[in-house]
Amino acid sequence: MSTEKKLTRGLPEISPLFCGHRKSISKNGTDREQNRKHSINGTGDEAPPSFVCASMIPFSTQFRPPDVVGLMEHLTTTFDQIFYVTVAPSQSRYEALAQVMFLPAWSEVSSRSDMYLQTINERFVFGYMSATAFQSIIHPALMVQAARGLQLLKKSLVLVDQSSAEVSQHHQDRLHLLDHCVLVVEADANNLTEAYEWLRVSAPEHPGSLYSLLLVGRGAGALWEFIYERFHEMATRFLDRELGFLGWIENGATNVYSDFLLAEAQGRAQHATKRKLFDALSRSFTTNDHVRNCQAIT
Numbered sequence: 001m002s003t004e005k006k007l008t009r010g011l012p013e014i015s016p017l018f019c020g021h022r023k024s025i026s027k028n029g030t031d032r033e034q035n036r037k038h039s040i041n042g043t044g045d046e047a048p049p050s051f052v053c054a055s056m057i058p059f060s061t062q063f064r065p066p067d068v069v070g071l072m073e074h075l076t077t078t079f080d081q082i083f084y085v086t087v088a089p090s091q092s093r094y095e096a097l098a099q100v101m102f103l104p105a106w107s108e109v110s111s112r113s114d115m116y117l118q119t120i121n122e123r124f125v126f127g128y129m130s131a132t133a134f135q136s137i138i139h140p141a142l143m144v145q146a147a148r149g150l151q152l153l154k155k156s157l158v159l160v161d162q163s164s165a166e167v168s169q170h171h172q173d174r175l176h177l178l179d180h181c182v183l184v185v186e187a188d189a190n191n192l193t194e195a196y197e198w199l200r201v202s203a204p205e206h207p208g209s210l211y212s213l214l215l216v217g218r219g220a221g222a223l224w225e226f227i228y229e230r231f232h233e234m235a236t237r238f239l240d241r242e243l244g245f246l247g248w249i250e251n252g253a254t255n256v257y258s259d260f261l262l263a264e265a266q267g268r269a270q271h272a273t274k275r276k277l278f279d280a281l282s283r284s285f286t287t288n289d290h291v292r293n294c295q296a297i298t
Helices: 005-011 010-016 031-041 065-075 091-101 131-137 140-144 164-168 172-177 190-206 220-238 258-262 268-287
Strands: 051-058 081-087 117-119 123-128 154-161 180-186 210-214 242-249 253-256
Touching: 005 051, 051 258, 065 091, 065 154, 065 242, 065 253, 065 258, 081 091, 091 123, 117 268, 123 268, 131 190, 131 268, 164 220, 172 268, 180 190, 190 220, 210 220, 220 242, 242 258
Parallel strands: 051 154, 051 180, 081 123, 081 154, 180 210, 210 242
Antiparallel strands: 117 123, 242 253
């Protein structure tokens, strides 16, 4: 059975969106999506955002730590510095990341109550944050405070790590921090249905965040237009939610439109929590031995 037929049968609620002829769309999405991006970024005369927070929300187990590293390498075409921050990860998740990022042993970081930073290279910094440290950033009392503007000399991106297990546990508190929620999916009906249900539940609770798709696994390079077009139509028709397209990853090949991540969310919650995260990163740069020789972000 073809992938398109499987998608049609596997999404009965929205099957009309996954049938019919394909239409060619630009690599950045539909005209409607282009208009949405233009309205967010302004006329082009404004200074680009300097401090953006995003997370890959993995519904596919095909998105593995080596793919994370490859994705970050592509994102350096847009951002000067990338922080990959994991929040109170399980030991198995940390050790999987440690294998590709050459991190210290789990026992050296798991007992910390603050933020630990380690330079991977001049462009990448890995961060471990305890649950206590993270809760101090997203404390509800901070949500009502107007954050000061973040004045940085570099365009910085913070990627908040999430595993498939954490997504299934609905760590909604992390969404308070994010400008971007990137739904990592594959060309599988069950996978797409799970992502749609997550978007249906989560998006109304975090209306200020921006949402997009990253397609991974078998068929990603060939089917991305078809899947994105139908999923975008589904999100706008049934959820009244615009959806961008970040790119695709398949068999080590990565095609990512990283400029999409330059847009910042406009919610007060994101501004306040990003201010606190920025302060925490700044303090860690000045006190953490592992990043003492790393170029500062301010």
